[in-house]
Amino acid sequence: MASDHDDLHVTPPATVAGGLGATRSIASYCMDHLGPVRSLRTLSHLNQARGFDCPGCAWPDPADRGFIELCENGARAVADEATHFRADPAFWAAHAVDDLAAWSDRDLNRAGRITHPMLLRPGATHYAPVSWEEAFAVVGEHLRALPSPDAAVFYTSGRTSNEAAFLYQLFVRRFGTNNLPDCSNMCHESSGTGLTEVIGVGKGTVTLDDVENAEVIVVIGQNPGTNHPRMLTALQAAKRAGAHIVAVNPLREAALVRFQHPKKVQGYLGHGTDIADLYLQVRINGDVALLQGVAKALVARHDRGEPALDLPFLEAHTTGLDALLDQLRATSWDTLVAASGVDRPHLEATADLLARHERIVICWAMGVTQHVNGVANVQSIVNLLLLRGAFGKPGAGACPVRGHSNVQGDRTMGIWEKVPDTFLDALQARFGFDPPRAHGVDTVDAIRAMRDGRAQVFVAMGGNFLSATPDTDVTAAALRRCALTVHVSTKPNRSHLVHGQTALILPCLGRTEQHVTEAGAQFVTVENSMGVVHASRGNLPPCSPHLRSEPAIVAGLARATLGDEDPVDWEAVADDLDLVRDHIAAVVPGFEDFNARVRVPGGFLLPNPVRDALRFDVPGGKARLTVHPLPEHDPDTLLMMTVRAHDQYNTTVYTPNDRYRGIHGDRRVVLANADDLDRLGLVAGQVVTLRSHHAGQVREAPDFVVVPYDIPQGCVATYFPEANVLVPLDHTAVGSQTPASKSVAVTLHGGATEPVRDAAS
Ligand code: SF4
Numbered sequence: 001m002a003s004d005h006d007d008l009h010v011t012p013p014a015t016v017a018g019g020l021g022a023t024r025s026i027a028s029y030c031m032d033h034l035g036p037v038r039s040l041r042t043l044s045h046l047n048q049a050r051g052f053d054c055p056g057c058a059w060p061d062p063a064d065r066g067f068i069e070l071c072e073n074g075a076r077a078v079a080d081e082a083t084h085f086r087a088d089p090a091f092w093a094a095h096a097v098d099d100l101a102a103w104s105d106r107d108l109n110r111a112g113r114i115t116h117p118m119l120l121r122p123g124a125t126h127y128a129p130v131s132w133e134e135a136f137a138v139v140g141e142h143l144r145a146l147p148s149p150d151a152a153v154f155y156t157s158g159r160t161s162n163e164a165a166f167l168y169q170l171f172v173r174r175f176g177t178n179n180l181p182d183c184s185n186m187c188h189e190s191s192g193t194g195l196t197e198v199i200g201v202g203k204g205t206v207t208l209d210d211v212e213n214a215e216v217i218v219v220i221g222q223n224p225g226t227n228h229p230r231m232l233t234a235l236q237a238a239k240r241a242g243a244h245i246v247a248v249n250p251l252r253e254a255a256l257v258r259f260q261h262p263k264k265v266q267g268y269l270g271h272g273t274d275i276a277d278l279y280l281q282v283r284i285n286g287d288v289a290l291l292q293g294v295a296k297a298l299v300a301r302h303d304r305g306e307p308a309l310d311l312p313f314l315e316a317h318t319t320g321l322d323a324l325l326d327q328l329r330a331t332s333w334d335t336l337v338a339a340s341g342v343d344r345p346h347l348e349a350t351a352d353l354l355a356r357h358e359r360i361v362i363c364w365a366m367g368v369t370q371h372v373n374g375v376a377n378v379q380s381i382v383n384l385l386l387l388r389g390a391f392g393k394p395g396a397g398a399c400p401v402r403g404h405s406n407v408q409g410d411r412t413m414g415i416w417e418k419v420p421d422t423f424l425d426a427l428q429a430r431f432g433f434d435p436p437r438a439h440g441v442d443t444v445d446a447i448r449a450m451r452d453g454r455a456q457v458f459v460a461m462g463g464n465f466l467s468a469t470p471d472t473d474v475t476a477a478a479l480r481r482c483a484l485t486v487h488v489s490t491k492p493n494r495s496h497l498v499h500g501q502t503a504l505i506l507p508c509l510g511r512t513e514q515h516v517t518e519a520g521a522q523f524v525t526v527e528n529s530m531g532v533v534h535a536s537r538g539n540l541p542p543c544s545p546h547l548r549s550e551p552a553i554v555a556g557l558a559r560a561t562l563g564d565e566d567p568v569d570w571e572a573v574a575d576d577l578d579l580v581r582d583h584i585a586a587v588v589p590g591f592e593d594f595n596a597r598v599r600v601p602g603g604f605l606l607p608n609p610v611r612d613a614l615r616f617d618v619p620g621g622k623a624r625l626t627v628h629p630l631p632e633h634d635p636d637t638l639l640m641m642t643v644r645a646h647d648q649y650n651t652t653v654y655t656p657n658d659r660y661r662g663i664h665g666d667r668r669v670v671l672a673n674a675d676d677l678d679r680l681g682l683v684a685g686q687v688v689t690l691r692s693h694h695a696g697q698v699r700e701a702p703d704f705v706v707v708p709y710d711i712p713q714g715c716v717a718t719y720f721p722e723a724n725v726l727v728p729l730d731h732t733a734v735g736s737q738t739p740a741s742k743s744v745a746v747t748l749h750g751g752a753t754e755p756v757r758d759a760a761s
Contacts, residue, residue, distance in 0.1 A: 005666050008663075008665050008666035013254065013660065013661050013662045016272055017229075017259050018229075018261055018267055025659070026076070029080075030075060033083040034084065039079070044067070045512075046074060048069060049534075050601065052536045053405055053534070053536035054077065055405050055511045056074045057401075057529075058401075058405050058408060058529040060528045061532075066263060071232075073226065076649065076654050080649075080654070081490055082512045086115055087492050089116055089118075092118055092129075097125060097496075097499075104653070104656075105493070105653045106653040111492045114491060114492065114505055115507060115547070116130075117131070117505065118130065130504075132556060136556040136560035139484065139557050139560060142456075143457055149179075150179060152459065153446040153450065153457070153458050154461070155180075155460040156181075156182040156462070157182070157461065158404025158462075160462050162524065162584065163584075164549075164550030165410040165413035167551050167555065168550075170427070170583075171557060171558035171570075174558070174566065177436055178436050178437075178439055178440030179440035179441050179449075180440055181440070181445075181446045183407055183463060184408075184411055186443055187365075188365075190371075190735070191369055191400040192736070194374070194375040195378060195382065198379050198623055199624075200623075201610055203531060204398050206397040206530060210395050212234050213394060214395045215359040216357045217244075219247050219256060219276075219363045219364075220249070220362065220363070221248065221287065221377070222363060222364055223249065223256075223643070224255055226645075228365075228403070229255070233261065235259070235273075239274075239275065244357070246277065246353065247278070249282065250281060251709075251710070252281065252710055254661075256275050256279065257279070258275060259273050261273075282340055282342055283339075284715040285631055285743040286341045287340075288373060288376055289336045291380035292328060292628075293337070294347050294350045294354065294384060295384055296331065296347075298387055310389025312389075313386075313389030318386050321625050324626070324627055339630050358396065359393070361398075362385060366742060367641070367742055370742040371631070371742055372631065372731070372732070372733055373628065374738050376626075381398065393614075399530075400529070401529050408528070427587055443469060444470075447474065456483040457486075459486040462490075462550075463495075464495050465495045467720075467721035469724065470729055471699075471727055471728055473725055479495070479498050481500075482500030482501070483500055484502045485503045487503075487504070487506070488507075488508050488550060488553055490508060490510050507547050507548075508553055510543070513538040514537075514539065517552075517576065522576070523535045524577065531606040549574070551580065552575075554570075554574070556570075558570045633743070633745065638746050640726065640743075641744075642727065643717050644719070646659050648719075667722055669706075669718070670716050670748065671716060672706055672708060672748070673709070673711050673716075677708055682706050688705075690718070690726055692726035692728065692744050694730070699725060701718075726744055727741045
């Protein structure tokens with residue numbers, strides 16, 4: 001059934017981010033979900049030292065926090081969680097699962113906070129309330145009935161706190177499996193894999209100070225205006241301190257062009273701050289070629305006798321220089337310009353900036369990692385930093401920016417299907433059991449295991465698995481094949497509607513809510529994108545007396561599954577999180593004296609061998625320069641990247657608008673280059689079917705409206721989760737198995753033309 005596109009209207013893309021538009025958006029969303037008093041009460045505690053951590057992205061808090069420390073999308077994420085709307089038993093009784101399946105993601109989310117544990121029994125049409133004891137028993141029975149612990153999958157989304165994550169992995173490993181996939185598998189896994197191989201640490205190597213004190217900042221494959229908005233404050237501070245910024249993105253994102261700070265008067269009255277000095281509108285997946293082009297220009301300067309390469313650093317701390325120099329000298333400019341879609345003057349100008357400065361930070365996100373060659377993209381970024389000696393000094397280094405508040409912390413807590421033996425050894429020493437050693441399944445392999453019937457129980461700690469993952473139809477069939485699906489959630493989402501024979505929704509406390517037990521007021525901890533671990537204390541009364549904290553839910557699942565004889569005192573650790581932190585201090589490096597250090601306002605910075613000591617924990621102790629081939633694409637297809645609209649956070653859709661890109665009222669749109677449309681005989685407003693092509697397989701997504709847009713030729717952009725059905729499960733990054741959602745080969749197939757209202761009409 002074609003959806004109507006009557007509400008779609010297109011305006012010219014914005015050329016500035018922040019300002020009045022952001023403030024208006026915050027006000028309208030918060031008034032709708034919270035009202036004035038609750039808005040003030042909630043937002044005034046957001047990101048404060050004694051307040052709660054934003055459930056949005058993982059951008060760090062500045063040392064000098066303002067009275068209000070938030071961005072537009074952080075405020076909406078909080079309003080969304082603290083909303084007064086309720087998805088209570090009456091809601092579920094009124095709406096059958098099949099009816100809810102026809103709702104939009106936005107309307108599902110807007111239903112509000114889930115107030116009771118809900119059970120969908122085999123054959124039932126409606127979820128019904130259930131007691132916690134029965135809910136835990138249902139899970140315990142299903143898990144104990146499995147032929148093997150490996151027939152269960154335990155997924156984690158990046159909102160889960162450190163304490164809950166640590167207990168979750170302990171429960172799962174005591175149950176007997178390493179099947180601990182997480183959302184990191186789908187986002188920065190290519191960063192972790194790529195960095196670990198060449199510099200020995202899978203995390204970024206900079207602090208917020210480094211970004212603000214850099215001389216050159218390259219922002220590649222990232223749209224901070226939507227996905228990490230407070231980063232714009234840091235970019236503005238760096239610009240004001242004289243930094244140069246280079247933006248690399250197929251789309252001209254408003255926030256990378258100009259920023260008006262909504263917390264400053266000038267942000268309303270003044271011009272704001274021009275962000276990018278150089279804007280390189282790279283072709284989709286043209287990053288390796290672009291990075292090699294910049295490196296080639298540096299090497300050419302070096303060959304001309306200019307000090308463009310940090311030779312003392314390269315000789316002392318790296319290997320592989322000769323092979324890289326040979327490749328760069330041998331690859332022609334024509335090849336690199338054609339493959340990157342960026343002209344030589346821009347590549348040379350970027351190299352010029354790098355050659356003239358030492359304090360260089362390169363920031364990136366999904367536009368770098370979600371490609372078949374995602375690992376090569378990351379390592380090509382590291383090549384540039386190594387050529388300039390930009391590691392282990394202030395204002396320099398690698399900055400993969402995490403998009404979920406505690407995704408990095410969860411990994412640090414052991415949420416990883418292939419956690420190192422050192423972690424398992426420490427767990428064994430602390431808890432006196434032999435944890436499973438065989439690697440488990442990551443997200444893509446988990447879907448395969450459920451699809452093939454090898455996994456029959458799926459448990460998700462947060463998130464919206466179905467909408468976040470690729471190959472939607474395949475993932476849906478896989479989930480439906482399970483005997484049991486369990487979601488620890490705060491609000492209804494599509495994953496609750498695509499379920500196993502039996503399905504459970506377990507409602508947990510939110511980040512904004514007080515967590516009080518017999519042991520007193522509790523707080524949780526998180527780790528941000530730059531390795532700072534800090535406390536988070538909710539200030540609002542729970543929206544329902546029937547909620548439980550994530551740690552208490554894990555404890556209930558563990559006790560019901562492992563039995564009363566299990567030696568871990570699950571009830572005690574769920575009641576007093578200081579006990580969990582003592583366990584973490586004993587097992588996880590860098591968390592010594594955890595309880596005392598995290599009580600210091602602002603928390604503490606985890607050690608990082610590259611940042612702190614220029615130590616590269618790779619074989620031989622020297623960072624590796626690497627050589628990578630240029631990726632190839634079928635010229636008869638277009639390359640599609642799935643992106644977030646401005647009014648969404650991950651899979652949560654706030655409104656059907658994408659204000660900065662000028663798309664309003666509709667999300668089933670495909671942004672395409674006007675010359676490509678002419679070549680294909682398609683026009684603005686035409687409704688098309690997208691087909692993706694992979695290994696002889698074709699996937700279809702009908703009913704997308706064509707919108708001509710400033711995007712390089714051969715490239716198109718769509719929103720996820722709508723376009724995830726086109727992303728093949730097997731289309732993943734080499735080495736990290738991250739779904740390659742940012743470069744999918746597609747074709748457009750024309751249908752009727754819809755009258756799209758543009759700014760004029
Ligand atoms: S930048 Fe990220 S962490 Fe900060 S308020 Fe915005 S969404 Fe939240």
